[in-house]
Amino acid sequence: MKGKFRWPDGVRCVALLTVDFDGPSHEIGRKLRPLGINSWGRYSGRRGVPRYLDLFEKYEVPATFFVPGYDAECYPDVVRDIHRRGFEVAAHGYLHESWALGEEESELLARTHHILADLLGQAPVGWRSPSGRKSARTMRVLKELGYRYDSSDKDLDLPYMAHVDGRRCTDMVEFPNNTSVLDDMPLFKFSVTPPSEVLDLWRQEFDSLYAENGYFILTFHPRSGWGSGIPSRVKIIEEMIRHVRQHEGACFFSLTALADWCNAHHDCFE
Numbered sequence: 650m651k652g653k654f655r656w657p658d659g660v661r662c663v664a665l666l667t668v669d670f671d672g673p674s675h676e677i678g679r680k681l682r683p684l685g686i687n688s689w690g691r692y693s694g695r696r697g698v699p700r701y702l703d704l705f706e707k708y709e710v711p712a713t714f715f716v717p718g719y720d721a722e723c724y725p726d727v728v729r730d731i732h733r734r735g736f737e738v739a740a741h742g743y744l745h746e747s748w749a750l751g752e753e754e755s756e757l758l759a760r761t762h763h764i765l766a767d768l769l770g771q772a773p774v775g776w777r778s779p780s781g782r783k784s785a786r787t788m789r790v791l792k793e794l795g796y797r798y799d800s801s802d803k804d805l806d807l808p809y810m811a812h813v814d815g816r817r818c819t820d821m822v823e824f825p826n827n828t829s830v831l832d833d834m835p836l837f838k839f840s841v842t843p844p845s846e847v848l849d850l851w852r853q854e855f856d857s858l859y860a861e862n863g864y865f866i867l868t869f870h871p872r873s874g875w876g877s878g879i880p881s882r883v884k885i886i887e888e889m890i891r892h893v894r895q896h897e898g899a900c901f902f903s904l905t906a907l908a909d910w911c912n913a914h915h916d917c918f919e
Contacts, residue, residue, distance in 0.1 A: 653917050654807065654862070657910055661898025662863030664855075665907065666712040666890075667800065667826065668701060669741060669777065670694075671870050672720035678744030678779075689874040694724035697871025697878020702734055704883060708890050711903040715741035715777045715800075718761030725768055732769045737903045739800075740765060742779035750782060758790045775904050777801050777826070788813045792821060798908035800824040800866075807864050808911050809919040822911040822918070824866065824904055830854055832868040833882070838875030848885040852892050859896055 656663060672693040673683035681687045698714070705712045714731050716738055721728045732738050743757045743764075750757070758776075766772040776791055778801035791799060792813045799811055802825045811821040829835060830850060836842045842850075851867065858865045869886065871878035877886065893899050911918060 655914075655917050656863060657900075659898065660863075660900045662859045662865060662893075662896065662900070663907060664893045664899055664901045665824070665866040665904060666705070666710060666886075666901065667777075667866060667868050667904065668698070668712060668714045669779075669868060669870050670698065670714060670716040670720050671741075671745060671779075671872055671876070672717070673723060674717040674719035674743070675745045675872075677719060678742075678746055678748075689872045689876070690720075692873035692878055693871040693876070694720065694727045697873070697876060698724075698727055698731065700878060700880070700883050701869070701871055701886075702731065702736065704887055704890075705736065706734060708887070708894075710890055710901040711736065711906065713737040713739055713775065713904040715739045715775075716765065717741045717745050717779060718743040718757075718764040719745075721761075721764050721768055728765070728768060732771070737775070737905050738765060738769060738773060739775035739777065739904065740773045741777050745779040746782065747780040750784075754784070754786055755790050758787070759794065762794050774798070775800065775908065781828075785814060792818070796821060797912060798822045798824055798904055800826055800904060802826075803828060806858065807862050807918070808907070810911075810915050819915045820912050822908050822915075824908070826866050826868055827854075828868065831866060833877040834868075834870055834875055837877065837882070844881050844885045847882075848888055851885075851889050855889075855893060855896075859899065863899075865893070865899075
């Protein structure tokens with residue numbers, strides 16, 4: 650470990666479980682009707698998310714669910730259940746935007762923010778870009794809305810303090826996420842990797858990160874098809890939780906809980 654970087658006392662490795670809801674918003678945002686072959690996203694609210702909730706509750710591990718505003722409108726009871734059962738709900742765009750955003754970005758960010766706040770009686774404090782798009786405007790608006798963290802960038806395997814308009818924040822942290830190997834989507838959609846091999850890969854990645862800086866963040870999609878909401882793929886998430894728990898000092902956090910610690914100790918990070 651370099652510089653002043655450190656984790657909370659007694660923690661050697663933080664483990665973060667994140668879920669990108671990605672329901673029918675994914676298709677609607679691409680001007681597709683979420684029916685027939687394009688109905689994958691409807692599985693999220695109907696089976697995928699409830700299956701995750703049961704698993705995380707069984708092992709008493711925290712998790713953060715990134716929810717597009719449109720999906721919250723389609724499945725309000727499911728999103729309320731995430732919150733009711735003690736898991737974090739964060740923002741993830743409105744229509745899982747995959748197009749170039751201009752002036753409409755500010756309105757879309759605010760729209761989902763207020764949808765989730767009204768639905769849960771509690772405003773989200775975290776955001777993840779739905780398609781990797783992010784700009785100076787994005788961070789400015791998030792800061793104005795009171796967000797305490799972003800989890801969109803891919804440029805480090807440690808958290809660091811976010812920058813807004815070129816200035817380092819002391820109350821907003823960036824949680825980079827590895828969307829090449831620690832995200833189920835490319836593994837199941839593009840390479841169609843068997844679950845057993847995905848589990849082996851995740852174990853190897855965890856062991857390597859545990860030995861280095863101890864920052865491990867996984868991303869799941871509860872969709873069917875290329876998501877991991879189906880039983881055989883949820884099973885490897887369960888096995889991964891067990892693997893993490895075998896390591897001394899490895900602790901699960903919600904992103905908000907870790908963000909609050911990082912922001913309170915911002916001098917320990919870049």
